[in-house]
Amino acid sequence: MNTARRIDWIPLALVGALMLAALPLVGSAPTWVTLTVAGLAMGMMVFMMASGLTLVFGLMDVMNFAHGAFISVGAYAAASVLLSMRASMQEPSVAANLSAMLPAMLAAIALAGALGLFFERVVIRPVYGDHLKQILVTVGGLIVCEQLIHVVWGPDIIPLPRPAAFTGSIIFGDVAIERYRMLAVLVGLAVFAAMWLLLARTRIGLLIRAGVENPEMVESLGYRIRRLFVGVFVAGSGLAGLGGVMWAMYQESVNAQMGMQMMVVIFIVIIIGGLGSVGGCFVGALLVGLIANYIGYVAPKLALGSNILLMVLVLLWRPNGLYPVGKS
Amino acid sequence: MAEALLCLAGVNTHIGQYHILQGVDFEVPRGSLTMLLGRNGAGKTTCLRTVMGLWRASAGSIRFDGKDVTRLPTPDLARLGIAYVPENMGIFAGLTVRENLLLAAREKALDEKRLEWIFGLFPAMKKFWNGLAGTLSGGQKQMLAISRAIVEPRRLLLVDEPTKGLAPAIIANMIEAFKELKRTDTTILVVEQNFHFARSLGDTVAVMDAGRIVHTGAMAALAADEALQTRLLGLSLEARP
Numbered sequence: 001m002n003t004a005r006r007i008d009w010i011p012l013a014l015v016g017a018l019m020l021a022a023l024p025l026v027g028s029a030p031t032w033v034t035l036t037v038a039g040l041a042m043g044m045m046v047f048m049m050a051s052g053l054t055l056v057f058g059l060m061d062v063m064n065f066a067h068g069a070f071i072s073v074g075a076y077a078a079a080s081v082l083l084s085m086r087a088s089m090q091e092p093s094v095a096a097n098l099s100a101m102l103p104a105m106l107a108a109i110a111l112a113g114a115l116g117l118f119f120e121r122v123v124i125r126p127v128y129g130d131h132l133k134q135i136l137v138t139v140g141g142l143i144v145c146e147q148l149i150h151v152v153w154g155p156d157i158i159p160l161p162r163p164a165a166f167t168g169s170i171i172f173g174d175v176a177i178e179r180y181r182m183l184a185v186l187v188g189l190a191v192f193a194a195m196w197l198l199l200a201r202t203r204i205g206l207l208i209r210a211g212v213e214n215p216e217m218v219e220s221l222g223y224r225i226r227r228l229f230v231g232v233f234v235a236g237s238g239l240a241g242l243g244g245v246m247w248a249m250y251q252e253s254v255n256a257q258m259g260m261q262m263m264v265v266i267f268i269v270i271i272i273g274g275l276g277s278v279g280g281c282f283v284g285a286l287l288v289g290l291i292a293n294y295i296g297y298v299a300p301k302l303a304l305g306s307n308i309l310l311m312v313l314v315l316l317w318r319p320n321g322l323y324p325v326g327k328s
Numbered sequence: 329m330a331e332a333l334l335c336l337a338g339v340n341t342h343i344g345q346y347h348i349l350q351g352v353d354f355e356v357p358r359g360s361l362t363m364l365l366g367r368n369g370a371g372k373t374t375c376l377r378t379v380m381g382l383w384r385a386s387a388g389s390i391r392f393d394g395k396d397v398t399r400l401p402t403p404d405l406a407r408l409g410i411a412y413v414p415e416n417m418g419i420f421a422g423l424t425v426r427e428n429l430l431l432a433a434r435e436k437a438l439d440e441k442r443l444e445w446i447f448g449l450f451p452a453m454k455k456f457w458n459g460l461a462g463t464l465s466g467g468q469k470q471m472l473a474i475s476r477a478i479v480e481p482r483r484l485l486l487v488d489e490p491t492k493g494l495a496p497a498i499i500a501n502m503i504e505a506f507k508e509l510k511r512t513d514t515t516i517l518v519v520e521q522n523f524h525f526a527r528s529l530g531d532t533v534a535v536m537d538a539g540r541i542v543h544t545g546a547m548a549a550l551a552a553d554e555a556l557q558t559r560l561l562g563l564s565l566e567a568r569p
Contacts, residue, residue, distance in 0.1 A: 203436070210420045210431055217418035220380060221432050221476075222406035325422065 011283045011322035018287065022294040030174035035293045041181035043289025044188020045250060049243030050266040051195060051281050052236015058212035058276020058325055060229045062124055063131055066138040067240055067266065068259030069145035073115050074108035074241020075248035075258060076153050079160050081107045089163050097163035108245045109238035115145070116237020120230055142260060149256040158254045184246055191239065192282050199278060208232060212276040212325050268307045272314045274321025283322055287314075330357040332391075333484055333515045334379065339388035341371075341378045348374045350539035351388065356484070356532075361506065361516040363526040363547060365561060366536035372519040373415055375536065376486050379517075380412045381405050392484070407434075409483030415492065415519075417473040421462025425453055425472055428461050432476040439480065446475045449505040467498035471505075478509065485509070485516045491525050503528050523561065527551040535560045 019036055026032040053067045082089055085100035123141045127133040161167075162180050169176040199205035207228055211218045215225045240259075247262070248254045269288050273280025288307050295306040302309075314322060332355035341349035348371050356362045364372050377383045379390055381402040390398045397405060406412070411432075420428055429438060429446075447454040450471040456464060461472055470490055477485055490506075491499045499522070506529050509516065520526045526533070530547030543550070543560050550556055 203430075206423070206427055206431055210423060210427075213420045213422055214418055216382060216402075217414070217420070218431075219402040220382070220406055220412045220414075220418070222403050222434070224401075224403045 008323065011280070014322075015283060015286050015290070018290055018294075022290070022298075025298050026294065030176070031297070033175045034177060035297055036290065037177050037181050037185070039290035039293035040286060041178075041184040041188075041250070041289070042292060043286035044185050044192075045243055045246045046262070046265055046269055046288060047188055047243075047282050047285035048191050048246060049240050049262055050269045050285060051191070051278055052232070052239045053266060054270040054273060054276055054278065054281045055208065055212065055232050056229075056236050057270065059208065059215065059225070059232055060128065061131075062128070063134045064119075064124065064138050065135060065263060066119055066123065066141040066145065067237075068261075068263045069119075069142045070112040070116055070237040070240035071244035071247070071259035071262055072149060072254075072256055073145065073259075074112040074238075074244035075160075075254045076149055076158075076256075077111040077241065078104035078108040078245040079158050079248060079254045080153075082160065083158075089161065092164045094165045097165045101163060105242055105245055108241040110241075112241025112244070113234045113238035116234045116240075117230070119237070120233045124233075146256040146260065153254075153256075155256075160248050160252055160254050162249050162252060180250065184250065187242075187246060191242070195278055204228075204231075265307060268311050272311055272321060274318075274323040274325055276325035277321065277323040280321050280323035284314075330359055332356060333358040333393055334517065335391040336375075336379070337389050337391075339375075339378060339390060340386045341374055341383050342386045343374070343383060348539055349378060349385070352536070352539070352541055354534040354541045354544050356515060356517050358515055359513045360531040361510055361518065361529050363530035363533045364517060364519045364536065365521075365523070365526060365533060367562060368521075370536040371539040372536055373488055374539075376412070376488050376517070376519055377414075379405075380410065380486060411477035411482040411485050413473045413477050413485070413487040413490065415488040417469050419461045419464075419469050419472050419476070421460065423461055424458050425456050425461055425464075426458060428472055428476050429453075429479045432479045434480060442479065442481075446478065449508055450475055450501070467494050467501075470494060470498070470502070474502075474505065478514070481512070481514070483515065485514055487516065487518045489519055489521060491520065491522045499525060523557070 022035070023029070023032050026035060049071055053064060056062050056064055081104040082100055085103070088096045088100040091097065119141060123137050124134070127137055166180045166183050169178050170182070199209055207218065207223060211225055211228055219225050244259065248258065251258070265288060269284040270281055272287065273282070273284035287310060291306050291310050292303065296303040318324065334356040336352050336354055339349050339352040340347070352371070352375055364375065366372050374383060378385050381400055385398050388398070389396055392405075392408060392410065397408065420431070423431070452464075452468045452471055453475050456468065461469065464472060474487065474490065477487070490502055494502070503525060506516070510529070518526075518529070527547060533543070533545060533547045533550050534541050535543040537560070543556070550560075
């Protein structure tokens with residue numbers, strides 16, 4: 001009997017297979033490279049926004065539609081910092097740009113995390129265990145947050161130019177790769193690596209993984225699952241804020257609805273990945289990003305439905321997602 | 329009889345609209361193994377879950393070592409030294425055997441000596457130390473669930489149907505393991521349907537029916553009285569070894 005811990009490589013191989021399958025459909029190798037990097041970058045940003053939500057659902061069975069508000073608020077907080085440091089953003093120096101981006105990212109994480117803490121205490125806590133009420137109050141909370149954003153930052157779309165050192169493309173022969181997309185891939189990989197290390201190598205990670213499977217048993221072992229949940233909720237909200245910053249700079253603008261607009265994709269990603277699975281969320285986000293870019297190029301009319309089609313196919317293959325979490 | 333470590337008095341539990349426990353009174357003597365028996369649906373599992381704080385008692389009191397713990401949350405009860413093995417074993421399938429045990433340890437590291445003792449009780453735990461718990465057989469999962477509960481010394485062990493669905497050879501292993509546990513003077517409360525298992529191990533017994541305790545006493549006395557067994561448990565002749 002071989003019970004050694006092993007990684008299920010099939011969903012990961014699917015990402016590679018999808019890339020290879022897209023090559024003949026796209027037809028041109030340089031275009032394929034550009035689309036692939038764009039897909040990976042989009043996937044990484046979606047992963048940042050979605051990873052907290054999948055843990056929140058896995059740990060406490062909470063359906064939080066207000067997660068989109070954390071994305072928008074994070075983007076607005078960062079925009080405020082970035083616009084006040086416009087000079088640093090316009091210098092074609094990586095160091096100068098990062099000196100503005102890092103405080104902006106920290107502001108986004110802090111404000112989105114604080115909003116998450118408030119939401120958990122005031123909105124979510126009274127409706128634990130009741131999905132219908134969770135949907136109603138979190139959708140309501142999302143709408144209220146959007147209106148509060150209008151009150152604080154105004155109703156207009158705020159243009160947010162990309163940092164000067166990360167505009168334009170790097171050319172390798174016939175291949176053009178946008179600098180900002182490479183940055184998004186690097187930030188996404190760093191976030192994934194940090195989450196993996198936390199979950200796989202620390203006691204708190206062990207508790208989170210156990211809590212996603214069976215919160216009642218974790219309590220029976222002497223741990224306060226609610227405290228753990230609050231921590232994960234706040235961290236997940238902060239990550240959504242970080243994803244919001246990256247997405248806002250990718251779109252080069254900020255608007256109050258941007259979080260809500262991302263929620264459909266985020267839900268598709270966490271369902272594809274397997275509710276509660278960070279690894280599944282990562283692979284699901286990559287698949288969604290790649291499919292959106294390939295289909296958008298090969299068959300633009302199918303682009304809108306491509307993610308839904310992907311979800312249907314994945315669920316027909318693995319009904320509980322790519323990496324199902326064994327709930328007990 | 330030894331002083332009671334756990335004492336339930338007039339405990340009532342409601343689950344939704346259902347009134348499951350209807351005034352449960354019984355005691356678990358310190359250092360003994362008490363069997364909680366009864367037909368399906370009598371309220372045995374609800375009784376254990378109420379003691380563990382997983383369902384709230386709507387009336388009555390639960391005292392542990394003289395202290396009223398009726399309203400204590402589950403993590404606080406666990407930290408008082410109560411370990412719980414649920415009917416579904418509650419193992420973390422996505423974690424390894426080692427991680428399952430590590431999670432149950434209050435100390436950051438596992439006590440090597442204690443671990444060797446557990447490996448002596450359940451050799452499979454050593455064999456599959458780094459294997460995923462979800463890939464173990466049913467019997468091995470039950471061994472893991474009990475190992476996790478005893479990975480450090482606990483004052484009270486609550487075990488819900490440890491022999492459910494297990495093969496006779498595994499049940500024999502369980503009996504030996506519980507005998508060894510008894511030698512450590514651990515106080516144990518076991519919910520059980522297998523009367524052979526219960527009579528092999530029990531010092532005292534409480535029998536439940538329809539949400540109440542209908543009999544308490546020495547296990548030996550119940551084991552010797554077939555008429556009482558039939559009346560309380562509805563045991564057929566085949567059930568008696």
